[in-house]
Amino acid sequence: MTDPYFDSEDYSDNSENEVSTSQEFDVSQSMAGERLDAALAKLLTDYSRSRLSQWIKDGAVLLDGKPATPRTRLQGGEHIRVEIRPSEETLSFTPEPMDLPIVYQDEHIIVINKPAGMVVHPAAGNWTGTLLNGLLHHDPQLAHVPRAGIVHRLDKETSGLMVVARTVPAQTELVRQLQARTVTRLYRAIADGQVPCDGKIDAAIGRDPHNRLRMAVVKFGGKPAVTHLRVLERYPSHSYIECKLETGRTHQIRVHLREARHPLAGDPLYGNPRHPMPEEVALAVKALGRQALHACQLTLTHPASGQEMSWRARIPDDMRNLLAALRAERPGTVQTGHDELEDGDWDDDDDHDVEVLYVRD
Numbered sequence: 001m002t003d004p005y006f007d008s009e010d011y012s013d014n015s016e017n018e019v020s021t022s023q024e025f026d027v028s029q030s031m032a033g034e035r036l037d038a039a040l041a042k043l044l045t046d047y048s049r050s051r052l053s054q055w056i057k058d059g060a061v062l063l064d065g066k067p068a069t070p071r072t073r074l075q076g077g078e079h080i081r082v083e084i085r086p087s088e089e090t091l092s093f094t095p096e097p098m099d100l101p102i103v104y105q106d107e108h109i110i111v112i113n114k115p116a117g118m119v120v121h122p123a124a125g126n127w128t129g130t131l132l133n134g135l136l137h138h139d140p141q142l143a144h145v146p147r148a149g150i151v152h153r154l155d156k157e158t159s160g161l162m163v164v165a166r167t168v169p170a171q172t173e174l175v176r177q178l179q180a181r182t183v184t185r186l187y188r189a190i191a192d193g194q195v196p197c198d199g200k201i202d203a204a205i206g207r208d209p210h211n212r213l214r215m216a217v218v219k220f221g222g223k224p225a226v227t228h229l230r231v232l233e234r235y236p237s238h239s240y241i242e243c244k245l246e247t248g249r250t251h252q253i254r255v256h257l258r259e260a261r262h263p264l265a266g267d268p269l270y271g272n273p274r275h276p277m278p279e280e281v282a283l284a285v286k287a288l289g290r291q292a293l294h295a296c297q298l299t300l301t302h303p304a305s306g307q308e309m310s311w312r313a314r315i316p317d318d319m320r321n322l323l324a325a326l327r328a329e330r331p332g333t334v335q336t337g338h339d340e341l342e343d344g345d346w347d348d349d350d351d352h353d354v355e356v357l358y359v360r361d
Contacts, residue, residue, distance in 0.1 A: 004234065017272055021084045023044070023082050023084060024081045024204070025043050026079055027075075027080060029076035029077070031076060031232070032074060032076035033073075033074065033075075034074050035070060035071055036063065036068055036069070036071070036072040036074060036080075037056060039074055039080075040080070040082065055083070057070065058085075059083070061080065061082050062080070063079075065081075067206050073190070074358060093122070093132070093136065093143070094128070094136070095136040095140065096128065096129065096137055099135040100112060100131075100134045102138075103313065107166060107304075108166055108302070109164065109169040109174075109303065110138075110139070110163070111135055111162070112162050113159075113160065114131065114154055114160060114295075115159055116156075116157050117157060118131055118156065119156045119169075120156075120162070130274055131150070132147065132148045135148045135150070135164060136148055138361050141166070142164075145166070145167065146168070149164040149166055149167075151164070151165055151171055151174045151178060152178055152248065155293075157268075157289075158291065158293045158294070159295070159315050160295025161185075161295045161311055162295070163183075163300060170304065171183060173303035177301060182185050182300075182301065183299065183300045184244070184298070184299035184300070185245045185248070185295060185298055185299075186243070186295070187242065187244075187253060187293055187295050187296060188232075188240070189242075189257070189264055189292055189294070190238055190239070190264065190323065191238060191239050191264055191265065191273070191292075192238060192262055192264075192265060192275045193237070193238065193239065193259075193261070193262050193275070194235075194236075194238075195229065195234070197231050198231055200227070200228050201225075201226070201227045201260060202225075203217040203256060204218055205223060205252060206218040213253050213269075214257075214269055215249070217255060217340060224247060225247045226245075227243055227245060227253075227256045228246060229242070229243055229245070230242040230244075233327075235327070236263055236279065237276065237329070238277070238326055240323060240326070251270070253293060254267055254269070254291060254293070258270040263275075264291040264292050265285050266292050266322075267290075278329065280325045280328065281325045283327060284322040284326075285319065288322055289318075290318075294315045294316060295313070297311065298313075
């Protein structure tokens with residue numbers, strides 16, 4: 001649930017070799033007085049200073065045959081030997097066979113119905129087994145596209161539809177659409193309590209100043225974030241809602257609903273574990289084991305044909321089981337003006353998990 005993070009994270013160190021090599025330098029007198037890490041940044045411009053500093057700390061850099069520190073001052077005339085080490089991130093860009101839930105594919109794009117529990121992109125603690133690893137195995141040509149064509153992502157435990165570009169031009173166009181906010185992303189969610197009405201949450205999101213692992217609504221320094229809400233059904237303890245992203249910030253729906261005091265059911269980071277509910281519902285939430293959030297519809301303009309296309313994916317079984325427990329509370333259920341059956345309840349009655357719709361010729 002993020003904006004196209006394509007241009008917000010530093011992937012400049014992509015010239016590293018797959019196997020370790022070494023390079024050697026003689027320090028010129030013009031570098032006398034400079035710190036070792038600063039001098040290396042000038043000698044090895046393909047690598048960030050932080051990466052070089054870590055190599056020095058790890059003993060991969062020898063100054064006249066001896067380990068040194070990043071702060072070591074050079075005198076000129078020394079001999080430097082550097083062992084070039086690929087980063088964990090570089091090594092993580094390895095094809096891995098896996099059963100990818102592909103729902104649409106042509107020569108330009110791939111649409112995937114990501115299951116809960118799948119990490120989209122390698123990162124600390126998840127260097128293998130990610131969607132990126134599976135994509136590289138499925139289509140080796142994606143190795144030539146930045147981030148294997150990934151232009152947006154879903155949280156690990158959020159399920160649903162994602163689009164991947166198979167070519168650089170397609171990726172560029174999809175990123176442009178995401179930045180222009182012309183890509184429509186609809187989510188189905190189950191929130192704590194009775195959400196009172198349809199509406200819009202417009203609140204900037206930034207890093208939580210009290211917990212760097214979380215995001216939060218902040219008064220200063222955050223990025224604009226807008227989420228539109230539509231109430232589908234209300235139950236005594238929860239609400240079944242649809243969310244439409246106008247922007248796409250990290251954890252946006254989860255943070256906005258927490259701010260509205262209706263956090264997602266089962267959310268381990270932003271949820272309320274003390275929210276009162278019937279025993280059967282509590283068991284279903286526990287069995288869910290994740291936030292009750294699913295990206296159910298994706299609409300975009302095809303990057304090559306210009307045709308508007310849309311895909312729908314019904315909610316997965318774990319959320320369906322929670323809805324079944326909630327709907328068993330029928331005496332307290334409040335129907336809203338948005339009767340899904342009027343449109344054909346594709347969440348419940350479709351024979352197929354995914355439907356592709358051609359919206360415009």
